[in-house]
Amino acid sequence: MSVTEEILAKESHKQARLSQLRRLVHPSTDEVFEVLSTVIACVVIAILVLMAAVLIRGSIPALSNFGVGFVTGFDWNTIIGQETYGVLPYILGTLVTSGIGIAIGIPVSLGIAIFLAEMAPNSIRAPLSQVIELLAAVPSVVYGFWALFVLRFWIISYVETPLSSSLGSVPLFHGSPLGLDIMMGGIILAIMIIPTISAVSKEVMMAVPSSQREAAYSIGATRWEVVRMGVLSYSRSGIFGAAILGLGRAVGETMAITMVIGNAIGPSAIPTSLFKTGQTMASLLANEFNEAEAGSLHLSALVGVALVLFVFALLINVFAQLMVWKVLKVKAGAVD
Amino acid sequence: MTISIQLAQVKPEKTEPIESKIEMGKYKVQTDKLNAWFGKNHVLKDISIGFLENDVTAIIGPSGCGKSTLIRCLNRMHELVPSARTQGIVLLDDSNIYARGVDPVSVRRRVGMVFQKPNPFPTMSVYDNVAAGLKLNGVRDHTVLDKAVQRSLEQAFLWDEVKADLDKSGSSLSGGQQQRLCIARALAVEPEIILMDEPCSALDPIATAKIEELIASLKEQYTVGIVTHNMQQAARVSDFTAFLYLGQLIEYGETTELFENPGEELTERYLTGKFG
Amino acid sequence: MRRFRDRLAYALGIFCVIIAIVPLASILIEVVRNGISSINLQFLTSTPQSGGGIAQAIQGTLLLIGLTCIIGVPLGLVAGIYLAEFGDNKFGKTIRFLNDVLTEFPSIVVGILVAFLLVVATRSFSPVAGAFALSIIMLPIITRTTEESIKLVPTSIRDAAMALGIRRWRATISIVLSTARAGVVTGILLSIARISGETAPLLLTILGTDFFFSGWNQPIDALPLRIFRDASLPSAVARQQAWGAALVLILIVLSLNLGVRFATRGRPSVTRSRI
Numbered sequence: 001m002s003v004t005e006e007i008l009a010k011e012s013h014k015q016a017r018l019s020q021l022r023r024l025v026h027p028s029t030d031e032v033f034e035v036l037s038t039v040i041a042c043v044v045i046a047i048l049v050l051m052a053a054v055l056i057r058g059s060i061p062a063l064s065n066f067g068v069g070f071v072t073g074f075d076w077n078t079i080i081g082q083e084t085y086g087v088l089p090y091i092l093g094t095l096v097t098s099g100i101g102i103a104i105g106i107p108v109s110l111g112i113a114i115f116l117a118e119m120a121p122n123s124i125r126a127p128l129s130q131v132i133e134l135l136a137a138v139p140s141v142v143y144g145f146w147a148l149f150v151l152r153f154w155i156i157s158y159v160e161t162p163l164s165s166s167l168g169s170v171p172l173f174h175g176s177p178l179g180l181d182i183m184m185g186g187i188i189l190a191i192m193i194i195p196t197i198s199a200v201s202k203e204v205m206m207a208v209p210s211s212q213r214e215a216a217y218s219i220g221a222t223r224w225e226v227v228r229m230g231v232l233s234y235s236r237s238g239i240f241g242a243a244i245l246g247l248g249r250a251v252g253e254t255m256a257i258t259m260v261i262g263n264a265i266g267p268s269a270i271p272t273s274l275f276k277t278g279q280t281m282a283s284l285l286a287n288e289f290n291e292a293e294a295g296s297l298h299l300s301a302l303v304g305v306a307l308v309l310f311v312f313a314l315l316i317n318v319f320a321q322l323m324v325w326k327v328l329k330v331k332a333g334a335v336d
Numbered sequence: 337m338t339i340s341i342q343l344a345q346v347k348p349e350k351t352e353p354i355e356s357k358i359e360m361g362k363y364k365v366q367t368d369k370l371n372a373w374f375g376k377n378h379v380l381k382d383i384s385i386g387f388l389e390n391d392v393t394a395i396i397g398p399s400g401c402g403k404s405t406l407i408r409c410l411n412r413m414h415e416l417v418p419s420a421r422t423q424g425i426v427l428l429d430d431s432n433i434y435a436r437g438v439d440p441v442s443v444r445r446r447v448g449m450v451f452q453k454p455n456p457f458p459t460m461s462v463y464d465n466v467a468a469g470l471k472l473n474g475v476r477d478h479t480v481l482d483k484a485v486q487r488s489l490e491q492a493f494l495w496d497e498v499k500a501d502l503d504k505s506g507s508s509l510s511g512g513q514q515q516r517l518c519i520a521r522a523l524a525v526e527p528e529i530i531l532m533d534e535p536c537s538a539l540d541p542i543a544t545a546k547i548e549e550l551i552a553s554l555k556e557q558y559t560v561g562i563v564t565h566n567m568q569q570a571a572r573v574s575d576f577t578a579f580l581y582l583g584q585l586i587e588y589g590e591t592t593e594l595f596e597n598p599g600e601e602l603t604e605r606y607l608t609g610k611f612g
Numbered sequence: 613m614r615r616f617r618d619r620l621a622y623a624l625g626i627f628c629v630i631i632a633i634v635p636l637a638s639i640l641i642e643v644v645r646n647g648i649s650s651i652n653l654q655f656l657t658s659t660p661q662s663g664g665g666i667a668q669a670i671q672g673t674l675l676l677i678g679l680t681c682i683i684g685v686p687l688g689l690v691a692g693i694y695l696a697e698f699g700d701n702k703f704g705k706t707i708r709f710l711n712d713v714l715t716e717f718p719s720i721v722v723g724i725l726v727a728f729l730l731v732v733a734t735r736s737f738s739p740v741a742g743a744f745a746l747s748i749i750m751l752p753i754i755t756r757t758t759e760e761s762i763k764l765v766p767t768s769i770r771d772a773a774m775a776l777g778i779r780r781w782r783a784t785i786s787i788v789l790s791t792a793r794a795g796v797v798t799g800i801l802l803s804i805a806r807i808s809g810e811t812a813p814l815l816l817t818i819l820g821t822d823f824f825f826s827g828w829n830q831p832i833d834a835l836p837l838r839i840f841r842d843a844s845l846p847s848a849v850a851r852q853q854a855w856g857a858a859l860v861l862i863l864i865v866l867s868l869n870l871g872v873r874f875a876t877r878g879r880p881s882v883t884r885s886r887i
Contacts, residue, residue, distance in 0.1 A: 028779075029779055029781055030780045032781075033780075033784075036690070037690050037694035037698065038694055038698065038703075040687055040691050040694065041691040041694040041695065041704075041755075042707070043687055043691065043751065044691065044707060044710050044711050044714055044751065044752060044755070045706075045707070045710060047714065047725075048713075048714065051721065051725050054725055054728050055725070108628045108632065109628075111624055111627070111628025112628045112629050112632055114621075115622075115625025115626065115628065115629055116629075119621075119625055120625075128629065130873060131636070132629070132633070134866070134869065134870075135635070135636050137806075137866065137869045138639060138862070138865070139808070139811070139836055139862075140809065141809065141811040141836040141837075142639065142643070142836075142839065142858050142862060143639070145839055145840075145843050145854060145858055146639045146642060146643070148843055149843075149851070150638060150639075150642050151638075191632075191635050194632050222614050222615060222618040223618050223622070224617055224618040224620075224622070225614065225617075225618070227621070245716065248716055249716055252716070252717060252718025252719070252720070253718075254720040254811075254812040255836075259843060259844075282718060282812070285720050285724065286720060286812060289724065289727070289815075289816055290815065294732045306720070306721055306724045309718060309721055310718075313717055313718050313721065317716055321709060325709070413771065413774065413775060416771075418700075441777050441778065441779055443777075444774065444776065444777035445776070445777030448775065449775040451771060451772065453768060455766070455769055457769060457772070457773075457790075458791055459790050459791050459793065468773075468787070469776035472786055472787075473777070473778065518772065521776070522776070525776055525777060
């Protein structure tokens with residue numbers, strides 16, 4: 001062995017043993033830091049797990065009592081002795097109002113995103129985007145309050161009354177247009193999710209490499225045709241993800257919807273007409289949770305509702321994030 | 337047992353087995369069969385080189401030859417990159433800095449580094465920049481810090497220009513001043529060696545001249561290693577020069593000797609601008 | 613024909629933008645118009661009983677912001693540092709993903725979690741429960757913005773710090789974090805704006821009241837909660853109070869938001885919307 005190799009071998013053996021021992025007794029501060037920060041980063045996992053655990057445990061009494069009927073039943077009776085709890089009306093309420101929300105919200109958001117990403121002159125793009133983002137900053141309760149005392153009257157005058165008088169015989173438009181109904185719920189949700197869907201869609205569109213646009217321009221396409229051919233087809237899955245994110249936001253929205261939906265209970269909460277009062281899972285929780293007695297079946301049923309909402313929100317949000325992540329990762333890959 | 341160093345005398349195409357051995361007691365920093373990788377990329381191949389104490393050693397060579405990687409191995413900065421790997425011995429005062437159990441942080445305290453693009457800490461004042469290394473190593477006494485800051489700034493030829501306002505932001509200085517600030521920052525922790533990675537490449541000629549003047553004065557107290565792609569600079573400031581090509585050490589010797597009478601054909605071709 | 617379609621598309625785009633801006637403008641105008649008459653010193657410093665004001669709600673909101681920051685900011689900072697420094701592996705990606713999922717989670721479910729654990733069990737509402745609920749909402753926001761801010765710090769700064777011979781954690785905290793502080797502070801301020809407006813979790817954890825803070829096991833009030841309660845009361849006085857409270861809340865939220873946007877104009881944004 002050469003001198004070099006001898007030195008290396010001797011050092012190696014002795015130091016390896018020493019440093020192994022030393023690291024066990026005195027971990028370096030860097031290692032402590034890494035472990036500590038890893039533990040704290042896991043808090044987010046703990047929160048989600050805790051949520052699931054608490055909700056499942058709390059809803060067991062109700063679930064075991066009613067079984068599948070909990071999810072498929074539509075009676076909601078809190079009187080002791082006649083208690084029956086079924087979540088279906090509220091699930092439907094959530095789906096219908098969110099459905100209206102994205103039905104209105106997606107086209108408008110797409111229009112905004114296309115305009116801002118592709119058509120607006122550079123000078124107004126940034127300030128206009130900031131203004132739209134400001135919509136997201138308004139607290140939900142302020143939206144609800146404004147909807148209750150301002151928007152409602154517009155909608156009654158310009159939307160509901162005309163619809164009711166002309167199409168009132170259609171089951172969808174049965175009932176008196178008083179503004180505290182499924183339609184209002186859908187409309188306010190639409191307004192609230194516009195900043196979410198448009199911001200994400202805009203980002204997805206701006207991530208489309210300019211080569212796509214240039215290719216379209218070079219064959220003489222108009223601005224709109226460039227968008228249609230070069231940008232939209234490329235960003236389809238990202239926009240889809242944005243829409244799902246918006247759906248997730250709509251499903252979880254509580255305060256604004258509680259204030260305009262009318263607080264219906266049980267079978268009368270089934271959304272058969274746009275002008276009926278309704279109830280979503282979130283609004284039910286906001287309306288009834290504080291009234292329920294600790295340890296009661298009612299409380300357990302409410303926790304069950306929360307569990308269903310949790311599952312909905314989790315599935316929708318995870319799915320949405322996956323779609324958006326995928327698209328943006330491709331962008332990052334393409335740019336790098 | 338003294339063994340003499342046999343320098344690598346190879347052309348890049350074929351490698352003969354290197355008979356390099358270590359000479360104890362002669363060099364401040366010495367490497368022996370130093371190899372370095374970025375992932376699968378073998379960027380340094382069996383480098384055996386030494387820096388003499390209180391001398392300036394320049395490392396020259398075309399882009400991508402491994403010059404920066406070499407000096408980053410000398411203060412164990414290379415290993416901070418995720419896929420990086422080293423193998424071999426680096427002796428600092430005759431003890432191997434890559435031995436198991438050696439704390440890289442203590443190595444970096446003894447071997448200071450200045451980077452290509454001046455990088456003062458942007459949110460700190462001139463004073464805080466220079467004092468950063470000391471403060472973060474636990475020095476709290478303000479008189480000690482004040483003295484160290486002044487000494488370092490003087491050694492970096494920057495004191496007169498900033499002494500009136502040490503609290504102004506580090507990034508408000510000009511490019512050349514920022515680089516001297518970075519040098520002062522490195523000097524403040526009293527290293528034994530200063531490594532500079534193309535310190536003047538982002539600066540104008542006047543600022544460059546100032547720094548070259550500075551290097552000449554630094555070598556009285558420190559050992560200096562400087563990576564440069566500017567051959568004339570190497571000729572101006574250094575006592576010894578090493579020429580690297582494609583990760584191998586082609587030639588190493590006294591600067592005047594190497595420039596006037598390069599021993600290797602490759603060296604001569606590089607010096608006369610035939611490639612690079 | 614094609615040009616017509618192009619022009620139509622442009623017009624529709626503008627139309628959509630207007631559809632979005634009209635509600636925003638209306639909200640701002642109405643809140644100011646209706647609420648301004650309520651705003652006077654008495655309104656801001658007295659309770660409903662003593663002078664028809666909302667001082668207890670303002671106090672409650674401030675108290676909650678303070679408590680929530682104490683819990684949420686350190687946790688968020690460390691989690692963000694973890695993701696930026698050590699999070700390039702599969703585990704880190706999972707954490708990042710779950711963090712994003714939590715960001716948009718229904719706040720009422722968060723409220724139920726905390727209420728079930730802290731309120732129902734102890735049979736009392738409390739500011740601390742409210743703060744815990746709000747910090748669950750704040751945590752993912754701060755984690756994300758901290759991570760993004762740290763990642764914006766150039767490698768050369770980190771290199772310079774390490775080359776001085778200091779420990780890695782020290783380099784991260786003292787130098788990298790300090791360099792990133794503008795972005796970190798931005799994230800904190802924006803998350804404060806967000807939680808100031810949250811109502812659902814508070815409904816279940818602090819209940820709301822007409823009186824000032826009276827003990828750690830007692831309900832407190834908060835601005836958004838006050839608006840909610842007043843909105844459901846039939847009296848015109850209550851409604852006027854609600855407009856005033858809405859104005860105060862909007863002022864707080866918008867000034868935080870606009871202040872942050874103004875202060876960071878021209879700098880890379882660390883708050884990618886919704887992602």
